[in-house]
Amino acid sequence: MRNHDPQFNQFGKLHHFLTLDGLDKETLTGILDAAEGFTGVNDKKIKNVPLLRGKTVANLFFENSTRTRTAFELAAKRLSADILNVDLVTSSTKKGESLLDTLRVLESLQSDMFVVRHSDSGAADFIARHVSPSINVINGGDGQHAHPTQGMLDMFTIRRHKGDFEKLCVVIIGDILHSRVARSGISALVTLGTGEVRVVGPQTLMPADVETLGVKVYRSIDKALQGADVVMGLRLQNERMTSATIPSSGEFYRTYGLTPERLKLAKPDAIVMHPGPTNRGVEIAGSVADGKQSVILEQVTFGIAVRMAVMSIIMGHGEAVREAEQAAS
Amino acid sequence: MTSTSLKNARVIDPANNVDGKGDVHIRQGVFTADAHPNTNEPTATINAEGLIVCPGLIDLYARLREPGFTRKGSIQSESQAAIHGGFTSVLCAPDTQPVIDSTATVELIRQRANLANGARVIPIAALSTELRGELLSELATLYAAGCPVASNADQPINDTGVLLSIMEYAASFDIPLLINPVDAQIAKNGCAHAGAIATRLGLPGIPVAAETVALARLIELCSSTGCRLHISRLSSARGVELVKQAKQSGLLITADVGIHHLFFTDQQLLGFDVQFHSAVPFRSLADREALRAAVADGTIDAICSDHAPHDDDAKLAPFPSSGAGLAAFDVFLPLLLALPDLLGIALSDVLAKVTSNAANIIAHRDVETPLNPTAMALPSGDLSISSSADIIVIDPDQPFKLCTETAHSQGLNSPLLGAASLATVSGEDIPLKGKVIHSFLAGRHVYGAEI
Numbered sequence: 149m150r151n152h153d154p155q156f157n158q159f160g161k162l163h164h165f166l167t168l169d170g171l172d173k174e175t176l177t178g179i180l181d182a183a184e185g186f187t188g189v190n191d192k193k194i195k196n197v198p199l200l201r202g203k204t205v206a207n208l209f210f211e212n213s214t215r216t217r218t219a220f221e222l223a224a225k226r227l228s229a230d231i232l233n234v235d236l237v238t239s240s241t242k243k244g245e246s247l248l249d250t251l252r253v254l255e256s257l258q259s260d261m262f263v264v265r266h267s268d269s270g271a272a273d274f275i276a277r278h279v280s281p282s283i284n285v286i287n288g289g290d291g292q293h294a295h296p297t298q299g300m301l302d303m304f305t306i307r308r309h310k311g312d313f314e315k316l317c318v319v320i321i322g323d324i325l326h327s328r329v330a331r332s333g334i335s336a337l338v339t340l341g342t343g344e345v346r347v348v349g350p351q352t353l354m355p356a357d358v359e360t361l362g363v364k365v366y367r368s369i370d371k372a373l374q375g376a377d378v379v380m381g382l383r384l385q386n387e388r389m390t391s392a393t394i395p396s397s398g399e400f401y402r403t404y405g406l407t408p409e410r411l412k413l414a415k416p417d418a419i420v421m422h423p424g425p426t427n428r429g430v431e432i433a434g435s436v437a438d439g440k441q442s443v444i445l446e447q448v449t450f451g452i453a454v455r456m457a458v459m460s461i462i463m464g465h466g467e468a469v470r471e472a473e474q475a476a477s
Numbered sequence: 478m479t480s481t482s483l484k485n486a487r488v489i490d491p492a493n494n495v496d497g498k499g500d501v502h503i504r505q506g507v508f509t510a511d512a513h514p515n516t517n518e519p520t521a522t523i524n525a526e527g528l529i530v531c532p533g534l535i536d537l538y539a540r541l542r543e544p545g546f547t548r549k550g551s552i553q554s555e556s557q558a559a560i561h562g563g564f565t566s567v568l569c570a571p572d573t574q575p576v577i578d579s580t581a582t583v584e585l586i587r588q589r590a591n592l593a594n595g596a597r598v599i600p601i602a603a604l605s606t607e608l609r610g611e612l613l614s615e616l617a618t619l620y621a622a623g624c625p626v627a628s629n630a631d632q633p634i635n636d637t638g639v640l641l642s643i644m645e646y647a648a649s650f651d652i653p654l655l656i657n658p659v660d661a662q663i664a665k666n667g668c669a670h671a672g673a674i675a676t677r678l679g680l681p682g683i684p685v686a687a688e689t690v691a692l693a694r695l696i697e698l699c700s701s702t703g704c705r706l707h708i709s710r711l712s713s714a715r716g717v718e719l720v721k722q723a724k725q726s727g728l729l730i731t732a733d734v735g736i737h738h739l740f741f742t743d744q745q746l747l748g749f750d751v752q753f754h755s756a757v758p759f760r761s762l763a764d765r766e767a768l769r770a771a772v773a774d775g776t777i778d779a780i781c782s783d784h785a786p787h788d789d790d791a792k793l794a795p796f797p798s799s800g801a802g803l804a805a806f807d808v809f810l811p812l813l814l815a816l817p818d819l820l821g822i823a824l825s826d827v828l829a830k831v832t833s834n835a836a837n838i839i840a841h842r843d844v845e846t847p848l849n850p851t852a853m854a855l856p857s858g859d860l861s862i863s864s865s866a867d868i869i870v871i872d873p874d875q876p877f878k879l880c881t882e883t884a885h886s887q888g889l890n891s892p893l894l895g896a897a898s899l900a901t902v903s904g905e906d907i908p909l910k911g912k913v914i915h916s917f918l919a920g921r922h923v924y925g926a927e928i
Contacts, residue, residue: 268794269680269795269797274749293680294679
């Protein structure tokens with residue numbers, strides 16, 4: 149039994165950012181409030197603030213990603229950090245030993261922060277437990293487990309548009325089973341006291357006992373959308389069609405696709421969200437993705453501010469550890 | 478050979494319904510009724526006051542890792558760890574490299590085991606060549622070479638027709654099959670019980686149906702072939718139910734459970750603790766309770782170690798990529814000795830699961846087959862007069878704590894490392910107690926202070 153949450157350092161401060169599961173409402177709200185402060189930076193002519201000047205952030209991506217990596221890169225640059233992009237995409241047969249070896253090599257490059265993406269659930273947790281305590285780790289997505297910065301930017305977007313979570317009905321549509329975005333989103337929504345969180349999709353895309361996450365499970369998208377304030381789509385990977393999970397993208401669109409007609413079942417002022425990239429005509433209609441209720445591009449923009457907030461908060465908490473280490477040596 | 482008398486012990490012999498204060502005498506490798514040899518051979522006397530004397534434990538499933546994986550363990554290290562842990566006989570899993578599908582491999586294991594001078598090592602035959610589930614291995618030849626049972630290890634038998642054929646063939650020779658029920662198409666790349674915890678951690682799940690679908694198929698084929706079937710390492714309440722029904726319908730089915738599955742659940746996976754990554758997953762609390770009840774009511778006949786030693790590197794990886802399995806030899810006895818209180822059954826009934834019952838599962842039956850089983854020295858799992866003196870002397874009250882320095886298995890992959898009680902491991906306040914004081918293998922003193 150591991151009681152120790154590796155996210156917190158010896159001073160009880162958030163040192164790594166691995167999962168939203170287990171973080172309290174104050175912590176989440178604190179991050180959202182800090183992100184509010186950074187949204188202003190993006191609108192200025194000179195977009196940099198010197199909070200991370202002299203610090204090195206290493207992007208360790210063991211899995212392909214352009215969008216997330218770029219977002220982290222931009223956030224680090226706006227904070228005046230040096231950024232190191234390490235492309236580590238390897239075969240699926242990679243060995244744990246090499247992961248730890250890789251980690252040791254990267255540690256010796258004197259980075260202050262690792263942003264990690266890996267295909268194994270728990271990989272960020274593993275790295276945080278084995279990395280030198282002077283390094284802060286941010287989970288940029290681990291397997292099907294968590295994508296906490298995505299979860300926070302989703303919360304930020306919802307709060308900007310809807311305010312109080314307690315009155316909201318949020319619907320998440322599609323592939324919950326394979327989605328780390330859904331897990332982090334659900335976790336944050338529940339912690340923030342969201343009125344009702346619904347998930348809807350075929351049983352093949354639902355994890356076992358999904359209701360234990362604090363959500364209400366729907367089979368019918370029409371019923372799930374009724375009275376919704378927030379509608380979140382998820383990306384449906386092509387491999388789901390080749391693994392007997394769903395029969396075809398066409399049938400998925402017919403049964404669970406977010407069409408303009410279906411969107412009318414939600415509240416008139418409901419917002420439409422999606423972590424991207426969208427599959428138009430599969431999980432969402434192009435006209436909905438581009439429609440006036442869509443906040444999909446805002447999510448991307450807010451993602452920079454939210455990541456700046458997370459990076460500056462945990463880097464600050466890391467300073468205390470680094471100073472303590474320096475004093476000891 | 479020295480004769481030995483163990484005096485004033487609590488003697489427990491489940492097969493003969495013995496549990497009481499008494500003496501046990503060993504002469505010329507077998508149990509005798511009295512302490513007075515007719516010859517002049519020397520006799521050693523051990524005062525076993527306060528200790529338990531019982532048949533040596535028999536493990537129905539353990540990985541010794543040799544040949545092929547000696548960075549994780551060797552026949553030398555693991556058969557020694559077994560004897561330190563109270564086992565006098567260990568059935569070794571066939572998923573070595575090469576797999577145990579040829580007499581050459583059996584011979585190699587036998588030779589290494591003789592040199593190791595630890596527990597008796599009984600190789601389990603692979604029931605298909607290279608464990609691929611495609612072609613029959615030479616079960617009769619392997620039997621003659623010393624493999625009393627055959628198994629699929631942790632490998633699937635995807636083709637039901639091949640499984641039918643294997644069961645018919647094994648039935649022809651009355652060779653018991655020891656099969657871990659898992660439907661590989663359902664289990665897929667799962668690494669944890671499909672339930673609330675795996676869902677929360679985003680770990681690919683292994684549904685209970687992976688076990689029950691495989692069980693239903695095995696039970697139907699057992700019924701139609703008359704094969705002797707031993708279900709290895711049950712994990713679920715529903716699986717227990719299916720075995721119970723099959724037994725009630727009169728089938729020759731037996732079943733075991735891995736010792737750790739009587740103590741742990743998927744709750745222990747929180748925090749991605751790789752020490753709880755097991756090929757047979759730790760399931761829900763309700764499943765664990767059903768497994769405990771099944772041990773108590775006899776649906777589960779035996780308890781095995783499912784010993785899986787690993788090198789450190791195998792566990793230094795994210796949960797899904799980490800090596801599956803727990804080292805069990807060092808911690809087996811303290812866990813076993815906790816069961817009487819936990820299950821509300823007699824110690825003798827618990828010991829039966831690792832002595833007489835286990836012996837019965839692998840024993841050859843007196844049926845007409847072309848095989849000659851006499852060459853094979855199988856443990857009897859009892860203290861009957863004239864039976865082979867495999868015996869252990871246990872101090873049940875000595876506190877136990879597994880430490881890296883004192884562990885005997887090469888694998889240190891135990892979640893109990895450093896724990897004096899299960900309180901810090903699984904939340905149940907169960908103190909760990911019990912130590913082997915002496916072990917005798919066929920009357921020979923193989924472990925313990927010199928006598």
